[in-house]
Amino acid sequence: MIVPIGHVLACSAALFAIGLTCAVIRRQIIMILIGVEIMLNAAALAFVGGSAFWQQVDGQVFVVFLMAITAAEVAVALAMVVYLHQRKRTMIADEFNRMSG
Amino acid sequence: MNETLLFLIPLLPLVCALLNMVFGMRLPRLFTETLAVTGVAGSCALTLLFWDYATEGGTKAVLFNWLDSGTFQIAFALNFDRLAAPMTLMVTGVATFIHLYAVGYMHKDADYGRFFGLLNLFVFAMLTIILADNLLVLFLGWEGVGLCSYALIGFWYQKDQNTRAGTKAFLVTRSGDVFLGIALLWLFALTGTLTISEINALAQTISPGVVIALTLLLLVGACGKSAQLPLMTWLADAMAGPTPVSALIHAATMVTAGVYLLCRLFPLISLSAVGMTAITAVGALTALYAATCALAQQEIKRVLAYSTMSQIGYMFMAIGAGTVTGAMFHLLTHAFFKAALFMAAGAVIHLAGDENDLFKMGGIGRRGPQELFWVFLASAACLAGIPLTGGFFSKDGILLAVFSHPDPLYEFFWLIGMLTALLTSFYTFRLVYLIFAGRSRGRNQPHAVSRLMRWPIWPLTILGLAAGLINLPAFFGGQEWLHHWYGKLAGQTLTPDHHTEWLLMIITSSLVLIGWAVAHFYYRNVEKPRLNWLAIFLLQGWRTDRLIEQLLIRPFEAMARFCALGCDRVLLDGTLDGSAGLAKSWGVLARRLVTGRLSTYLSAFAWGFLIFIGWFLLRLLK
Numbered sequence: 001m002i003v004p005i006g007h008v009l010a011c012s013a014a015l016f017a018i019g020l021t022c023a024v025i026r027r028q029i030i031m032i033l034i035g036v037e038i039m040l041n042a043a044a045l046a047f048v049g050g051s052a053f054w055q056q057v058d059g060q061v062f063v064v065f066l067m068a069i070t071a072a073e074v075a076v077a078l079a080m081v082v083y084l085h086q087r088k089r090t091m092i093a094d095e096f097n098r099m100s101g
Numbered sequence: 102m103n104e105t106l107l108f109l110i111p112l113l114p115l116v117c118a119l120l121n122m123v124f125g126m127r128l129p130r131l132f133t134e135t136l137a138v139t140g141v142a143g144s145c146a147l148t149l150l151f152w153d154y155a156t157e158g159g160t161k162a163v164l165f166n167w168l169d170s171g172t173f174q175i176a177f178a179l180n181f182d183r184l185a186a187p188m189t190l191m192v193t194g195v196a197t198f199i200h201l202y203a204v205g206y207m208h209k210d211a212d213y214g215r216f217f218g219l220l221n222l223f224v225f226a227m228l229t230i231i232l233a234d235n236l237l238v239l240f241l242g243w244e245g246v247g248l249c250s251y252a253l254i255g256f257w258y259q260k261d262q263n264t265r266a267g268t269k270a271f272l273v274t275r276s277g278d279v280f281l282g283i284a285l286l287w288l289f290a291l292t293g294t295l296t297i298s299e300i301n302a303l304a305q306t307i308s309p310g311v312v313i314a315l316t317l318l319l320l321v322g323a324c325g326k327s328a329q330l331p332l333m334t335w336l337a338d339a340m341a342g343p344t345p346v347s348a349l350i351h352a353a354t355m356v357t358a359g360v361y362l363l364c365r366l367f368p369l370i371s372l373s374a375v376g377m378t379a380i381t382a383v384g385a386l387t388a389l390y391a392a393t394c395a396l397a398q399q400e401i402k403r404v405l406a407y408s409t410m411s412q413i414g415y416m417f418m419a420i421g422a423g424t425v426t427g428a429m430f431h432l433l434t435h436a437f438f439k440a441a442l443f444m445a446a447g448a449v450i451h452l453a454g455d456e457n458d459l460f461k462m463g464g465i466g467r468r469g470p471q472e473l474f475w476v477f478l479a480s481a482a483c484l485a486g487i488p489l490t491g492g493f494f495s496k497d498g499i500l501l502a503v504f505s506h507p508d509p510l511y512e513f514f515w516l517i518g519m520l521t522a523l524l525t526s527f528y529t530f531r532l533v534y535l536i537f538a539g540r541s542r543g544r545n546q547p548h549a550v551s552r553l554m555r556w557p558i559w560p561l562t563i564l565g566l567a568a569g570l571i572n573l574p575a576f577f578g579g580q581e582w583l584h585h586w587y588g589k590l591a592g593q594t595l596t597p598d599h600h601t602e603w604l605l606m607i608i609t610s611s612l613v614l615i616g617w618a619v620a621h622f623y624y625r626n627v628e629k630p631r632l633n634w635l636a637i638f639l640l641q642g643w644r645t646d647r648l649i650e651q652l653l654i655r656p657f658e659a660m661a662r663f664c665a666l667g668c669d670r671v672l673l674d675g676t677l678d679g680s681a682g683l684a685k686s687w688g689v690l691a692r693r694l695v696t697g698r699l700s701t702y703l704s705a706f707a708w709g710f711l712i713f714i715g716w717f718l719l720r721l722l723k
Contacts, residue, residue: 020710023707093700
């Protein structure tokens with residue numbers, strides 16, 4: 001393996017931190033979704049790194065599943081974004097606070 | 102004939118009661134009234150028909166096995182014996198005349214079905230008491246008469262005062278019944294049977310201390326029903342009921358059930374001298390108490406109610422002195438003349454225009470039929486004990502029995518009895534003078550007194566006057582028929598010498614005449630009541646209602662308030678409300694986390710994740 005596993009995991013962790021920060025601090029629903037996507041991809045990178053390190057195919061299979069789930073998730077999420085935009089004419093996530101206790 | 106036919110005596114009024122209760126208001130009025138009278142008159146005729154069954158130790162009739170559980174065997178059985186037969190005849194006979202009177206008295210009342218149904222049901226329950234073979238059947242009738250008494254006192258339930266009087270009567274008699282119930286259970290535990298004759302036969306085997314306790318329990322039970330001290334407060338208020346009810350239930354029959362119970366169990370109670378003294382003491386004190394109360398009453402029926410209590414006190418004295426004959430003799434004569442007095446009083450109230458107040462009567466005789474005065478006077482003479490009337494013989498018999506008792510304490514009871522005789526004569530003639538003497542003081546328009554309200558009084562008056570013949574003492578050339586009829590059940594036989602008898606008779610007669618003279622002097626033409634503190638004290642029945650309120654009702658209310666406020670509100674509600682409030686305030690705090698904003702959730706998620714990771718890292722470093 002050319003790239004050491006530590007580098008792959010550090011890159012994955014950095015990506016995850018970037019995604020998390022993006023999801024937490026941004027207010028736009030689209031940006032939050034992008035943050036979630038980045039986190040998912042960080043996880044996928046860690047899987048692939050692990051798969052290469054241990055010479056086992058499980059991680060790669062998992063990544064294929066992850067891609068499919070991500071695609072489905074994005075499809076649903078974007079549909080909801082369109083719907084929410086129609087209801088309130090805004091993309092600010094905190095405006096949708098009807099579920100307050 | 103089959104002895105099971107004896108059941109027809111109580112069943113006839115029961116069937117008529119049920120018919121009247123269910124269909125009474127759908128049937129024509131005349132039919133309901135006829136049914137009610139026929140039921141009672143039929144049972145009176147049956148009593149006469151079956152009279153021979155009572156001789157030779159009586160006849161037992163078993164209808165069915167009521168309760169059947171191992172050794173606990175209770176048959177629904179009647180016992181028509183020498184003690185029950187005269188009482189049955191008296192109850193059915195008096196009830197027949199009172200039913201006839203009630204037809205006249207209630208002829209304008211719309212609710213006749215309920216009235217006659219309850220009146221018939223009462224006769225059934227009373228006959229159950231009298232004829233019961235075992236104490237459980239007796240208790241059934243005992244509660245039945247209580248129920249009918251309650252329902253009939255509050256018959257005119259639209260007036261709050263009437264229903265309250267009914268409730269009071271129910272509660273006070275019920276507190277006596279509790280003691281009777283305890284006595285029944287105890288007797289069953291001791292003897293293993295509730296049949297009256299078997300209990301009386303086994304009475305010797307019970308230890309003397311227990312007999313005293315049982316006698317006292319039975320005494321309290323009898324006191325509740327017979328309005329004796331200390332459970333006497335209900336009877337004067339019970340006069341709120343219709344007058345036929347007062348005549349039947351609260352003068353002639355139900356209130357004497359206590360006397361009858363003690364007579365039934367006489368072989369048991371006569372074993373304890375302490376119990377007998379207690380019975381005499383209760384009787385003597387009630388006789389005196391009620392007589393003093395009657396002195397100051399202003400309502401005609403309340404005077405009669407207190408006189409009933411006083412006369413039943415005499416009957417208790419007779420039992421305490423050991424003579425069942427004396428008690429039953431006075432019970433029978435009293436039933437006749439007191440029922441007649443009440444019926445006459447009802448007619449008087451009609452003539453006075455529904456006026457109960459004695460001081461608004463006066464000259465009633467001139468307003469209506471003259472015969473009313475004569476029946477009232479004759480019955481009053483019986484009550485006062487004018488020589489040669491029925492009341493004279495029965496009361497003298499009791500006083501003689503108390504006088505002849507060896508215990509010196511009975512001398513004191515005898516003196517109370519004599520004083521009561523004087524007071525009785527005084528208040529009775531006070532009543533007569535206030536009603537009939539002088540000019541009319543009332544302004545109400547008199548109501549007509551129908552024939553049905555007049556003639557049923559006559560037979561009872563005559564019976565009252567002539568009742569002395571039932572048990573005419575040998576001194577007057579009589580045979581003491583009742584005493585011989587009772588035979589073994591009669592209690593002790595009195596054989597006083599003629600000297601004592603003469604002396605006692607002269608003393609009582611002169612006391613009666615003194616009472617009359619004093620009443621004549623004071624009440625010949627009185628205009629309005631003289632109310633000093635003593636009169637008010639007596640008018641309020643020695644303020645016993647206040648006393649009971651202070652002693653029983655107030656502490657009970659305080660306890661109830663403590664339970665309601667202290668226990669329920671503070672302790673239980675406090676605990677529950679407190680824990681609920683705590684949970685709620687936590688909920689309010691926790692609610693702040695749920696803002697509904699996506700960013701909050703996301704940051705909370707991130708922080709949680711970081712803490713999670715941090716914790717794992719710390720574990721790793723260790």
